[in-house]
Amino acid sequence: QVQLVESGGGLVQAGGSLRLSCAASGSIFSFDAVGWYRQAAGQRELVATISRGGNTVYAASVKGRFTISRDNAKNTVYLQMNSLKPEDTAVYYCNAHVGVQAAVLEWGQGTQVTVSS
Numbered sequence: 668q669v670q671l672v673e674s675g676g677g678l679v680q681a682g683g684s685l686r687l688s689c690a691a692s693g694s695i696f697s698f699d700a701v702g703w704y705r706q707a708a709g710q711r712e713l714v715a716t717i718s719r720g721g722n723t724v725y726a727a728s729v730k731g732r733f734t735i736s737r738d739n740a741k742n743t744v745y746l747q748m749n750s751l752k753p754e755d756t757a758v759y760y761c762n763a764h765v766g767v768q769a770a771v772l773e774w775g776q777g778t779q780v781t782v783s784s
Contacts, residue, residue, distance in 0.1 A: 668693055668697065669691050669692055669693035669694070669695075669697050669698075669763070669772070670691070670692040670693075670772075670775075671689050671690070671691055671692075671701075671761050671762065671763065671772060671775060672689070672690045672692075672775060673687060673688070673689055673759060673760060673761055673775060673776070673777050673778040674687070674688050674690070674778055675687040675688045675778055676758075676759060676777075676778030676779045676780045676781075677779075677780070677781070678781045678783065679751055679780075679781070679782055679783070680751075680782070680783050681751060681752060681753055681782055681783065681784050682750060682751065683751050683782075684747070684748060684749045684750075684751065685748045685751065685780060686745055686746070686747050686748070687703070687745065687746040687748065687759055687761075687778060687780070688743055688744075688745055689701065689703070689743060689744040689745070689746075689761035690741070690742065690743045691742040691743065691744075692742075693742065694742060695737060695739070695742050695743075695744060695763075696719055696739075697763070698719070698763035698764060698765055698771075699718060699719055699764050699765050699766060700716045700717060700718040700719065700763070700764035701716065701717055701737070701744045701761060701762070701763055701764070702714070702715065702716040702717075702761065702762055702763075702764055702769065702770070703715045703716075703735060703744075703746045703759060703760070703761050704759070704760045704761070704762060704770070705755075705757035705758065705759045705760070705780075706757055706758050706760070706777070707756060707757040707758075711760065712726065713726060713769070714726050714729055714733065714746070714759070715729065715733055715734075715735040715746060716735065716764065717735045717736065717737055717744060721737075723735050728754075729748075729755075732748065732749050732750045732751075733746060733747065733748050733749070734746070734747040734749075735747075744761060746759070748780070751780075751782045752782060753782045753783070753784045754782075755780060755782050756780060756781050756782050757780060758777040758778070758779050758780075759777055759778050759779075759780055760774055760775060760777040761775075762774065
């Protein structure tokens with residue numbers, strides 16, 4: 668029912684910032700949480716989540732640098748990325764969590780983030 672589309676990636680120098688957007692075609696409150704993932708090589712890793720109630724959880728590698736937030740009226744979840752490092756280079760995806768199930772939607776194309784040193 669709900670489709671998620673990622674945008675906002677690009678090329679940035681180390682120490683710079685980007686804001687990624689995850690735009691939903693329907694209400695983000697259809698889900699218990701929305702998460703940002705990234706994939707550089709191999710497995711996707713969960714970067715951050717925001718729950719229906721607004722609780723946030725971050726991977727240790729990004730805590731203090733990244734902030735996940737949402738605009739309920741726009742049905743959009745954001746990932747503000749500050750103090751970017753070359754190791755943040757990856758394709759970033761968003762997906763929805765329902766109950767104990769993570770990433771319940773089909774993966775989209777994601778958005779490429781490249782951090783140069």
